[in-house]
Amino acid sequence: MSTAECEQQETGWGILQDLPGDPMIWVLIFSELVAFGLLLGAFSVARAIHPAVFAAGQATLDSHLAGLNTVVLVTSGWAAARATKAVRNGQRATTRYWLLGAMALGCLFIAIKLAEYAEETGRGVGLETNPFFTLYFLLTGFHLLHVGLGIIILAVVCRRAGISGVETGTAFWHMVDLVWIVMFPILYLVK
């Protein structure tokens, strides 16, 4: 048995060990990607079954506000990636600044999304309006919960600002970013 194989056996995480951060976060990331993938798949299939309902529902959404939120979340992801670079260079204070920036932008994303929800519910639209809005609120609400959880995780790793913690927290944050990037055009723009 080679030295590398011995080391892998000792850590117990096998090939997950090659990923940045705690391997356990990647188990969570891949589980979340499967869950979001199934929900987005269900949305696409439901669109094919109820095209008129989905077209009418989509026409009432504010795609410009959602586009602004894309810029906000992508910029937050950039700040998180910058934090990872800083922590690897041993710059603990700089790491914290970048993480605080990422968290602040995450909070801005939540504020914009809640404003969008307020406008929609103000028009009398809700979870039970039709299949489009059921899936829309389920998908965006589930994603919004992950944004909130991601901010909490970043806040926790920000306290110590160690390499493994920051890599772990930012990996989860980028998953949240990735899911929104894929979700945004499917929900708001695809005709």
Next chain:
Amino acid sequence: MTMPDSVDVTWIALIGLALATVLLPPLIPRALLGNALLLAFAALKGHRIALDFMDIRAVPALWRGLVASWILIVLLLAWLASALVALI
């Protein structure tokens, strides 16, 4: 002169693609082509996030392949559903 960081280049590319996602498709009269374009933009953005932000560029191909497959399957299904609606 210092080279720009790959993370910064990716961020600028993502902002550009995000703006293109909102601004370009309405200018394309055919829905199928417009949908294909904006889903291709989403695939590009997702790929850059995975490689440069998630930092899986240097990890074994299995992990990059899993994330890339997730992006492609979800976006392809969305395009197929929209194509079905357009053709019926």
